[in-house]
Amino acid sequence: MNTRRSPDYLAGYPPALVHQVRTLIEQGGLADALRRRYPQGHAVRSDSALHDYVQALKAAHLRSAPPLAKVRFDNTLHVIRNALGTHTAISRVQGSRLQAKREIRIATLFRAAPEAFLRMIVVHELAHLRVREHDK
Numbered sequence: 001m002n003t004r005r006s007p008d009y010l011a012g013y014p015p016a017l018v019h020q021v022r023t024l025i026e027q028g029g030l031a032d033a034l035r036r037r038y039p040q041g042h043a044v045r046s047d048s049a050l051h052d053y054v055q056a057l058k059a060a061h062l063r064s065a066p067p068l069a070k071v072r073f074d075n076t077l078h079v080i081r082n083a084l085g086t087h088t089a090i091s092r093v094q095g096s097r098l099q100a101k102r103e104i105r106i107a108t109l110f111r112a113a114p115e116a117f118l119r120m121i122v123v124h125e126l127a128h129l130r131v132r133e134h135d136k
């Protein structure tokens, strides 16, 4: 039995919005509402396209943040780890220096999600290059 619960992704949003979303979920209308609001898909369908997408956002907004060694979709994140995205930094000794290889993984479900959702999770994981924890 999986005892890990999904994080409450709606925590922190205004109560009226949370109520609206929960009502749509109860009525089974959330997917249709989202499709109406975000009719555009996106072309970020492969690891290489995701890599370019993330690097472009990083270059535009976080140029001085440490470099990313790897960016990829991960189809185990959502199911196994209850995560929509992850960022990791694996430290290893290279000569006399300690080198951190930073990696961002995005749950594969965002390949088919609207671009606004992909952007949201990518921006979140990029922000972790600067801020490790989830505080205000």
Ligand SMILES: [Zn+2]
Binding pocket: 124, 128, 134
């Ligand atoms: Zn996070």
